[in-house]
Amino acid sequence: MLLIDCPFCGKRPELEFRYGGEAHLARPADPADLGDKAWGQFLYGRSNPRGVHAERWRHVHGCGRFFNALRDTTNDRFAATYKIGEERPAIPEAEGAASA
């Protein structure tokens, strides 16, 4: 079971959280300005990387807050968790590199 470091509460077991999909996908200020293709990309296009993934989690059975996390999809290690609105932190290469 993953151990997730909620930026508001500290480390808690995965069971207290709900996954929230990819992070840093800002909703366009005026969706009507987007063409069908661009809007389709916003709705469904996801990066799905092998390696570090910026993603949202909600501490649903805790403080209820959404936050962002950097997780390596190859080994489930969390490199960082940070509050919504904060910049995606830079992580050292070694830590972020996906292990083959």
Next chain:
Amino acid sequence: MSASCRLNAGGRIDRSRPLRFTFDRKVYEGFAGDTLASALLANGVHLVGRSFKYHRPRGIVAAGSDEPNALIAVGSDVRFTPNLRATQVELYDGLVAQSQNHWPSLGFDFGAVNDVFSPLFPAGFYYKTFMWPKSAWKRLYEPKIRAMAGLGRAPTLPDPDNYAQRHAHCDALIIGAGPAGIAAALAAEAHGARVILCDEQAELGGSLLAERKATIDAKSAPSWLADAVAKLSRSAKVRWLSRTTAFGSFPHNMIGLVERLTDHLAAPAEGRPRERLWQVRAKEVVLATGALERPLVFPDNDRPGIMLADAARQYLLRYAVKPGSRAVVAAAHDEAYRAAIELAAESVEIVAIVDIREDASGPWADRARAAGLPVLSATTICGTRGRHRVSSVEIAPCRPDGKVGARSRLDCDVVLMCGGFTPTIHLFSQARGKLRFSEKLNAFLPDGGAEGIRCAGACRGISGLDAVVADGVAAGEAAARDAVGGRIEAVHAPVPLSEDEDGGRLEPLPHHRSPHRVKAFVDFQNDVTAKDVKLAVREGFRSIEHIKRYTTTGMATDQGKTSNMNALGIAASALDKPVPAVGLTTFRMPYTPVTFGAFAGSARGNLFDPVRVTATHDWASAKGAVFEDVGQWKRARYFPLKGEDMHGAVARECQAVRQSVGIFDGSTLGKIEIVGPDAAEFMNRIYVNPWNKLEPGRCRYGVMLREDGSILDDGVVGRLASDRFHVTTTTGGAAQVLNHMEDFLQTEWSGLDCWLTSATEQWAVIAVQGPDSRKVLERLVDDIDLSSAAMPHMSVREGHICGVPTRLFRVSFTGELGFEINVPADFGRAIWEAVFDAGFSRAITPYGTEAMHVMRAEKGYIIVGQDTDGTVTPDDVGLSWAIGKAKMDFVGKRSLTRPAMTDPDRKQLVGLLPEDPELVLEEGAQIIAELPADAKPKSKDAPIGQKMIGHVTSSYFSAALDRGIALAMVAGGRRRMGETLFVPMPQGVIKVVVTNPVFLDPEGKRLDA
């Protein structure tokens, strides 16, 4: 049979505590400290079961959790437990054990005909045979195969025991309490680490429990062990757990342990948990899990009495049991000699040590020869004899090219085999550690890559007691250093792998017989032979994962502990590839089977999933209500009178609401209070509806979408003040709606000043519906004018009912004049009863969810999730009117203009009237446009060759209309009003007419009655 195989002295059994037990109803005696396996061997019993596929007689092979054959059922009645390994079942007085997988008896088993007909059952036989005729599969083949398959008999009664669960944290978790694990625990403790040490056996010690001459730190092995256990027991930093299996490794160094607490007791204290599941978060993990001995693969290597050499040595030294009196020892590894020498010392006749290796020399062979044991080099085993116990083996010299010479027979009553050792790397591999293949050791060894997990001792290929202990010390120190930090100077380094390691053998022994006729078993538990593995390769399987699944090798309950490496060796040579190029199958948890009880813990029955009941639950229960589950809620479905079925009850309940007044518990509706200066703006963005012009005191039916334009949820929203909304959601949607709202509020619109609070459980909701509802309520409401002028349809007032504060809504989900009384949940029952009493003279009728569904369908009101799925837009269900056309944006708006969302052929909500008014369509039934040529298909499976254009979403018998009605989603449905469509069913095709989905009172006059 007397306990003739027991030595008079030695071993770790307690001869002062004899224990009686039964095996297949026969009474035997053993001692405290015995396992069921050792006690049976002490009584000369080798035949303990029948094999899975061929029903061949089988005996005890191993001495630990790797045992493939001796699966035994223990206990009786409610505590009957099948498929336990006899080698792990501790003996207690009165233990009742039974053999498995035979009929009528272990000695004579009809199923053994499978062995004779085995050419019919090659690997993957069920994919190849039983193909014809097709219809026989379901009626004949499948039931027969199912009846034959399966190991043991599943218990039929509920488990009477309870199971505990615990979380624990430590600096170092050390798995395996053999010499390496104990040394690691002592070292880690000495450096200040908090340690948990666990071992699957009853006693700590591992291999030390079968050592008598070895010394550690100048102490004899038993006294070193006793001192170590005493030291660990005294330390406040150490928790050691025996009878505890580390069964799985999970992310972030969480290890699952299962501790068996009572299975070894004759009479456990009442209420004591049977097992305890530990979820241990360890900063560092040390695996000291040892290595497992491999059998040799030779013809008929599965007779009772053929066992692993080191297992035999353990029976001798730990349990003082002689596994036989005349032994042939089959060696591909020097450990076999050690066993032979120890057994000879206890006057077991060693008929011969048959060594497959070309030159049986070296210190162990020399010692054996010095002890007078006959050693035969370059000799193979071509076969064995003996029906219920091995009686002889056929040996022959063999050349390096595999050619076999003249055969001779050796009489014996036990055969000991040692093919080498396989390091136990299950947990390391589960933790995604990397493995490398050692040609020298013929074994996969841990090679880093698992963070916070290190291996020590035999599980990383170290052998020799001194080396193993030193390696344990080094691992314990390193774990303490990494976990505790600080300045621990590691004084010990991990022991390097020795250069002259002995890897044993991964290939079958050569023999003279036809390879198609012999059975040389690789996987004893699943009855997989060497020829099965070769057959799989011949038939084109290349990946070891596919070979495994096709032959089922390694897929039994032992997960191939004794068989995987041999199967891999055979597959590699058949594929003509080196072993590492073929690779290893994935290790999966659990290491040994874990009971469902341990995983479930206290989460059984009502504790498995919380049961939510409303304030009127007991009242409804007392009235005889039939409940249904809606999510976690129990909701009253209908209230049958004596002798009434559901159909009658629902018709009566509907009629009462339509004609006078009914009362309904709507408390399970989700409720969210949205408060703040920006509440209305938030509502504008999250719902399709406009909210700015909704005055306080008025309600609106709200629809919200996902960003992709599909309907997420709906519900009535009341505006209590300019900055306060009382939102209702569907019963099942409450949590996801709140999550959806919080998501946008927290991550997209964090500038909006408003708050979302779940109020579902704070309010009890009593719906009072029907033409007489106002008259009933007028008698109870103190300070609200209920008249139509003062309180029109879709309005909300705050006031008091029977003195209790209320939010009173005038809303209707039935199409009748109606109210929904919200009162604090604690007053729900009292107000419900007050309303019921006040309506007595008007025959107020409690109604359930079924009548509610019928009445809303008569009005064409949708239920989100029943009439809609994740693809339905507001326009599809006729809700375009709800959309705030002037709004620039709301969640989902942009998606509604995508081309696919405006296609005129999208499925749309319509009503359906079956031509036969008595008929009620089946929900989910498919709809076609043209009458099929053959109106009554010949068989259920015959295709009708038509395109499905829609499906029935809701269907009921309407008492008000005296006919069946249905709602359906039909392609271009609104263009099809009046058309006849068809619903093909197994009984024939049903004609239906498309209508407006509002069946009753389309003008809505009754709402304002």
